[in-house]
Amino acid sequence: xxxxxxxxxxxxxxxxxxxxxxxxxxxxxxxxxxxxxxxxxxxxxxxxxxxxxxxxxxxxxxxxxxxxxxxxxxxxxxxxxxxxxxxxxxxxxxxxxxxxxxxxxxxxxxxxxxxxxxxxxxxxxxxxxxxxxxxxxxxxxxxxxxxxxxxxxxxxxxxxxxxxxxxxxxxxxxxxxxxxxxxxxxxxxxxxxxxxxxxxxxxxxxxxxxxxxxxxxxxxxxxxxxxxxxxxxxxxxxxx
Amino acid sequence: xxxxxxxxxxxxxxxxxxxxxxxxxxxxxxxxxxxxxxxxxxxxxxxxxxxxxxxxxxxxxxxxxxxxxxxxxxxxxxxxxxxxxxxxxxxxxxxxxxxxxxxxxxxxxxxxxxxxxxxxxxxxxxxxxxxxxxxxxxxxxxxxxxxxxxxxxxxxxxxxxxxxxxxxxxxxxxxxxxxxxxxxxxxxxxxxxxxxxxx
Numbered sequence: 001x002x003x004x005x006x007x008x009x010x011x012x013x014x015x016x017x018x019x020x021x022x023x024x025x026x027x028x029x030x031x032x033x034x035x036x037x038x039x040x041x042x043x044x045x046x047x048x049x050x051x052x053x054x055x056x057x058x059x060x061x062x063x064x065x066x067x068x069x070x071x072x073x074x075x076x077x078x079x080x081x082x083x084x085x086x087x088x089x090x091x092x093x094x095x096x097x098x099x100x101x102x103x104x105x106x107x108x109x110x111x112x113x114x115x116x117x118x119x120x121x122x123x124x125x126x127x128x129x130x131x132x133x134x135x136x137x138x139x140x141x142x143x144x145x146x147x148x149x150x151x152x153x154x155x156x157x158x159x160x161x162x163x164x165x166x167x168x169x170x171x172x173x174x175x176x177x178x179x180x181x182x183x184x185x186x187x188x189x190x191x192x193x194x195x196x197x198x199x200x201x202x203x204x205x206x207x208x209x210x211x212x213x214x215x216x217x218x219x220x221x222x223x224x225x226x227x228x229x230x231x232x233x234x235x236x237x238x239x240x
Numbered sequence: 241x242x243x244x245x246x247x248x249x250x251x252x253x254x255x256x257x258x259x260x261x262x263x264x265x266x267x268x269x270x271x272x273x274x275x276x277x278x279x280x281x282x283x284x285x286x287x288x289x290x291x292x293x294x295x296x297x298x299x300x301x302x303x304x305x306x307x308x309x310x311x312x313x314x315x316x317x318x319x320x321x322x323x324x325x326x327x328x329x330x331x332x333x334x335x336x337x338x339x340x341x342x343x344x345x346x347x348x349x350x351x352x353x354x355x356x357x358x359x360x361x362x363x364x365x366x367x368x369x370x371x372x373x374x375x376x377x378x379x380x381x382x383x384x385x386x387x388x389x390x391x392x393x394x395x396x397x398x399x400x401x402x403x404x405x406x407x408x409x410x411x412x413x414x415x416x417x418x419x420x421x422x423x424x425x426x427x428x429x430x431x432x433x434x435x436x437x438x439x
Contacts, residue, residue, distance in 0.1 A: 008438060013253045014380035021255075023378030026302040027428050031408075033438035036399050040358050041371050041386075042439045044323040045315065046280075046336035054276060063275040085247045094279075098263025108259040109270035110309070110343075122271055124263045160257060162264055168315040169439045171373055173382060175254040189255060192380050198252045224248045 003229035005038040005169045006085060014192035021188045022149050042169035043228070049092030049128060057126050060099075060139035064107075064122025071121035073102025073140030075216040078159065078176070078204065081133040085227035089133025095223075096126045096162040097137060104145030104155075113145055138216060144183055156183035156190065165225040176221050177203045253381040258309050260375065261340055265311060268340045280313065280338030283352040288332035290319025290353035294421045295387070295414065298346045299374055302429030306346025310376035313338050314350065321356030321365070354389070366399070367392045374426060384437045387424045388413050399437070408435050 016028035056063040061070045078097075082090045100106045100123065103115035107123050127135045144154045158175045165171070177184050184190050184203065193199040201224070210218035259269070266274030284290070299307040314337035317323045318330035339348045357365040368389055375382040386399070390413050394400055400409055411434045414422035426434045 005439070009250055012250055016380060018380060021378070021380070024255075024380060025378075026305075027307070027376065027378035028302075028380075029383070029433055029436050030302075030429055031433050031435070033436050034399075034402055035438040036402050038439055039360065039366065039398070040323060040326075041315070041317075041366070041369070044325055044335075046334065047325055048279075051279075057276055064271075064273070083248060085250060087246070087248055096263045098259065106259045106262060107269075107271055108262050110258060122262075122266075122275060124266050124271070124275065126263075126276065160254075160260070160263060162256070163251075168371055168373070169384075171313070171382060172251065172253060173256045173260075173375055174251055175257075192254070193252045195252075198249065201249055201251055202254070223251045226250065227247070 005042060005167065006227050006229065007035075008226070011194055012198055014194070018188070018192040021192055024192070038169050043167050045164065045167040045170065047092070047166075048094035048164065051094070051128065053126065053128060058135075058137045060121065060123065060125045060137065063125065065120035069120040071101070071140045072118050073121075075138070076141050077136060077138055077210060077212065077216050077218040078221055079134065079136040079207075079210060079218060080204075080221040080223060082129045082135065082163065082165075082223050082225065083133055084165070084225055088227070089129070089131070090165050090225060091129050091131045091133055093129045093166065094126065094164045095129065095135050096124070097159050098124045099139065099142040099159045100145055102140050102143050104143030115143070115145070141178065149188055153188065154183055154186075156181045156187050161223065163223055163225065167228075170225045172225060174223075175202060178219065179203055179206050255377060255380050256311065256375040256382075258377040260309075260311050264338060265340045278338065280334075280336045283314065283316065283334055283337040283350065284318075285332040285334075288318070288353050289330050290356075292351060292420060293354050294349060294351050295370070295424055296347060296349040296417075296421065297414075297424035297426065298348065299341065299376070299426045299428065306341070307376050308341055308343050308346040310341045310374060310379075311338065312341070312348050313373040314352075314370050315373075316352065316355040316370040317358050319353050319356050321358045321368070323358075360398075364396065364398070367394050367397050372426070383428075384439050385426065385434055386412055386437070387422075389422070390414060390416050403435060411435055
């Protein structure tokens with residue numbers, strides 16, 4: 001697909017100003033976004049299909065572990081497909097993830113939570129989607145962790161996802177949650193999404209069919225990016 | 241009843257959070273031996289054609305405090321105005337940059353080549369610009385904006401033509417600091433708020 005990007009769906013993404021999530025109060029624009037039809041700057045984007053990935057880039061159990069060791073925690077497989085709105089797979093696209101360890105501690109110099117670091121867990125991974133848009137990671141299930149928003153606020157277990165489609169206008173960062181987590185309904189960040197149906201799309205389903213017996217539990221997480229029109233007519237760009 | 245539009249529901253955005261560097265700039269956050277290097281550190285290799293420039297700047301919140309935990313991504317054309325992946329693009333230009341703000345000062349900086357004007361169908365062109373995408377803790381959905389150059393005539397730009405409050409266009413124009421250095425300050429909120437785009 002090479003045509004213009006579909007306009008964003010109104011009401012889908014969280015608004016910028018969501019006071020329950022306190023940091024958004026001073027980091028949200030007050031003026032309306034300026035809309036326009038996509039052009040070359042938005043319809044092109046970086047290509048990573050050629051990036052040479054390391055053997056364990058998508059395996060967080062091993063990619064920061066000492067030789068012969070493996071990260072501690074609930075071993076999971078996270079897999080799914082990257083699709084556009086029309087249901088077409090997006091192959092050759094870069095997906096990057098990061099997460100806390102099993103105790104909810106991040107390997108970041110700014111994280112001072114008292115839960116310990118795992119010497120065999122780094123917390124970052126990346127994958128390039130296959131021809132059918134599929135991707136897979138192996139990792140441990142992250143723990144919940146407290147954060148200084150309200151006086152007693154805890155993030156649900158989550159994995160951060162950064163996704164490139166084939167154009168800069170498709171760029172997306174989001175978070176994956178886990179089926180059945182009671183903290184999702186209490187989380188001011190998850191609840192920035194106004195539409196419950198849309199929030200449900202961030203909750204990965206337990207997938208026993210892909211679970212590897214005696215090894216790792218699987219969760220399925222499909223990701224849908226903006227689609228593009230077929231080029232029916234060459235119109236002038238808006239404003240010209 | 242009518243036929244159903246056969247579209248899948250989009251994945252909604254969430255904030256990148258304060259620890260975004262772990263996944264996207266692992267060398268910046270103190271991970272010893274990151275499994276892979278940070279992407280986007282070279283927008284234009286040494287062999288790239290065009291004028292080399294340095295861009296510095298910062299992202300400031302509504303309380304006038306620079307964001308020290310944000311990441312910035314940039315996307316641009318080569319010196320001839322051709323995007324990587326398009327026919328005739330300069331092979332030494334990746335076009336893609338990714339830069340964390342400094343943890344203390346909040347400043348970011350990158351080197352690149354000055355992009356050329358981007359041709360449109362007919363006799364039109366978009367003046368040289370670099371597309372920015374800004375994400376951080378407290379930003380629920382990455383913010384798109386553009387940086388233009390103070391030397392250029394921006395009157396023919398179709399996107400800028402849509403900005404009704406003409407005085408706001410200045411928020412998209414970098415300040416020249418010497419021959420090849422530019423300062424681009426992005427203000428998220430309040431007086432002098434940068435124009436952000438719904439693209």
